Amino acid sequence: MDDIKGLVFLVVNGSFVDGHGIRTTVFLKGCPLQCIWCCNPEGQAFHPELKLTSAKCDGCGKCVAKCRTGAIQIYSGQEDAKVQVDRQLCTNCGECIAACYTGALDCFGKYYTVEELFNVVKKDEQFYRSSGGGVTIGGGEATWQPEFTLQFIKKCKENYIHTALDTCGYVTVPEGIKALEEADLLLFDLKGMDVEQHVKSTGVSNEPILENLKKVDALGKPIIIRLPVIPGYTDSATSLKHTAEFLSRLTSVERVDVMPVHEYGKIKYEQLGKAYKLKVQPIPEQRQEEIVTLLESYGLIAQIGG
Ligand code: SF4
Ligand code: SF4
Numbered sequence: 445m446d447d448i449k450g451l452v453f454l455v456v457n458g459s460f461v462d463g464h465g466i467r468t469t470v471f472l473k474g475c476p477l478q479c480i481w482c483c484n485p486e487g488q489a490f491h492p493e494l495k496l497t498s499a500k501c502d503g504c505g506k507c508v509a510k511c512r513t514g515a516i517q518i519y520s521g522q523e524d525a526k527v528q529v530d531r532q533l534c535t536n537c538g539e540c541i542a543a544c545y546t547g548a549l550d551c552f553g554k555y556y557t558v559e560e561l562f563n564v565v566k567k568d569e570q571f572y573r574s575s576g577g578g579v580t581i582g583g584g585e586a587t588w589q590p591e592f593t594l595q596f597i598k599k600c601k602e603n604y605i606h607t608a609l610d611t612c613g614y615v616t617v618p619e620g621i622k623a624l625e626e627a628d629l630l631l632f633d634l635k636g637m638d639v640e641q642h643v644k645s646t647g648v649s650n651e652p653i654l655e656n657l658k659k660v661d662a663l664g665k666p667i668i669i670r671l672p673v674i675p676g677y678t679d680s681a682t683s684l685k686h687t688a689e690f691l692s693r694l695t696s697v698e699r700v701d702v703m704p705v706h707e708y709g710k711i712k713y714e715q716l717g718k719a720y721k722l723k724v725q726p727i728p729e730q731r732q733e734e735i736v737t738l739l740e741s742y743g744l745i746a747q748i749g750g
Pocket of ligand 2 (some may be wrong): 501502505
C-alpha cells in the first residue's frame with residue numbers, strides 16, 4: 445500500500461458541503477468526462493499541470509531562463525509586462541515554479557501516499573466526530589485512481605472516519621466499483637437521461653453511469669444524487685421528468701440536490717490556458733424551485749444546492 449500514490453489537486457478543510465457535518469474534501473485529478481460546464485477543469489487531466497495566475501506576475505522574467513522548452517515568453521500587457529505560456533510547448537515539468545517568487549506560477553496536482561493524505565485529513569478528526577462529518581473524496585473522478593481511492597477509503601474507515609465518495613458514476617474497472625461499494629455515502633452526479641445529449645455535453649454515454657447507479661442502489665447504502673442544472677444541456681422538461689421517474693424507482697436515494705449552474709471555475713480555465721466555452725445565464729430562483737417541486741412530486745426529497 446505504501447507504494448500507491450494518488451494525484452490530488454486540492455484539499456478543503458472545514459467544509460459544510462459534500463456530505464453531512466464538518467468534512468475535509470480531497471479532490472483527485474483525472475476524469476473520463478469533459479463536461480462543458482465543469483467547474484474543476486484542473487481535475488480533468490491525469491497529470492500535474494502548470495498554473496499561471498497572470499494577476500500575480502510582475503514580469504520579472506526569472507522563469508523564462510528556467511524553461512528548457514521555450515514555453516514561456518514575456519509580453520507587454522495592458523498595463524505592464526506579463527508572461528504567457530505556450531501550452532503546446534509546456535511539458536508541465538514545473539521547473540519554472542521555483543523561480544517565481546510572486547506565486548504567479550504554481551502547480552495543479554501533488555502526489556500523496558495513502559498514509560500522507562490520511563495524516564492530512566486526520567488533523568480534523570475531532571470535528572468529524574463532534575459534527576457527524578468525515579472525509580469526502582471528489583475530483584475529477586476519484587475512481588479513475590482506483591487502487592489509491594479504495595485504499596484511502598479503507599484507511600479512513602479503519603480509523604472510524606466516515607467516508608463519502610463523490611462520483612460521476614462512469615466507473616469502468618473492478619477496483620473503482622469496489623471503491624463505490626466501500627464508501628459509506630455516495631454523492632452521485634446525474635447529468636441527464638438522453639444518451640445523445642449526454643455524449644454532447646460530457647463526451648461519454650450515460651449508459652454505464654445508469655447501470656452503476658442501479659448496482660450501487662441495490663447495496664442499500666445512502667446515496668445523494670446531484671443534478672447539475674445547465675440551461676440548454678440538462679434542464680429540458682423531458683430530461684428532468686425522465687430523471688425524476690428513474691430516481692423514483694430507486695430505493696437508496698436519500699436526497700436529490702439540485703445544483704444550479706455557476707461560473708466559479710472560470711478563473712481556473714485562464715490559469716490553465718484553456719478556453720471557457722459555457723455561455724449561460726443564472727437560473728432564476730423560481731425555476732430552481734419548480735425543479736425541486738417536480739422531484740418532490742415523484743416522492744423524492746429534494747433541495748437546492750448541497
Ligand atoms: S512547466 Fe516546464 S515546460 Fe512548462 S513553462 Fe514551466 S519550465 Fe517550461
Ligand atoms: S517568475 Fe513569476 S513573476 Fe517573474 S515573470 Fe515569471 S511568472 Fe512572472
